[in-house]
Amino acid sequence: MTTLRLAIVGAGPAGIYAADILLKAERAFDVSIDLFEQLPAPYGLVRYGVAPDHPRIKGVITALREVLDRGDIRIFGNVEFGRDITLDDLKRHYNAVIFATGAVRDATLDIPGIDAEGSYGAADFVSWFDGHPDVPRTWPLTAQSVAVVGNGNVALDITRILAKHADDLLPT
Incomplete structure (x- = not known):
């Protein structure tokens, strides 16, 4: 055969x-x-x-x-x-x-301030909290407030994660 x-x-x-x-x-x-x-x-x-x-x-x-x-x-x-x-x-x-390589990069938004310090794409943030090996293990977690641009599934996931207390994420 x-x-x-x-x-x-x-x-x-x-x-x-x-x-x-x-x-x-x-x-x-x-x-x-x-x-x-x-x-x-x-x-x-x-x-x-x-x-x-x-x-x-x-x-x-x-x-x-x-x-x-x-x-x-x-x-x-x-x-x-x-x-x-x-x-x-x-x-x-x-x-x-x-x-079957998938789509793992953010689309670049054409909005003022997108390149400002502390501005991150969803893919980078999600990759960080999921432990992607190509993303640094440290992340600036000192912000007192954040803005999430968008209302799709990933934006809502990020908003939900950011709203949780750190102890709530330990089991994940």
Whole structure:
């Protein structure tokens, strides 16, 4: 039987789910899947982008871990696409490539003061409180008041986290 060698760049929910679907599908060929992740750990924004007081959402990691724990998917962490591997590298060693890299950067707002000292994007703040390895572990926590611009899910998560007492966050 022929084996399809597949590389998936990005080990967040989309990358892991794509691997799971391909491995479960009925097909006339075998599939060998390698996941490449630039961070040391998989799970993407579920790990590094969800408010710590959302244990139900973070629980998705359990389902993703079950897919990886089956042993039929290899994962390579700390591998950055464009630096450690290139598309040419992947094309040379794999029959197909899926890019599931997600969106982890803030959009730059065109408003006065956006570059002022003490102005931070939501992605940086969320990455800090979720322990992202590329974000400094220290954060200026001396402000007596803050303004959160926006009213989407992430803005509301940040507002909720900032309104909590530090002791309320210890279990997270």
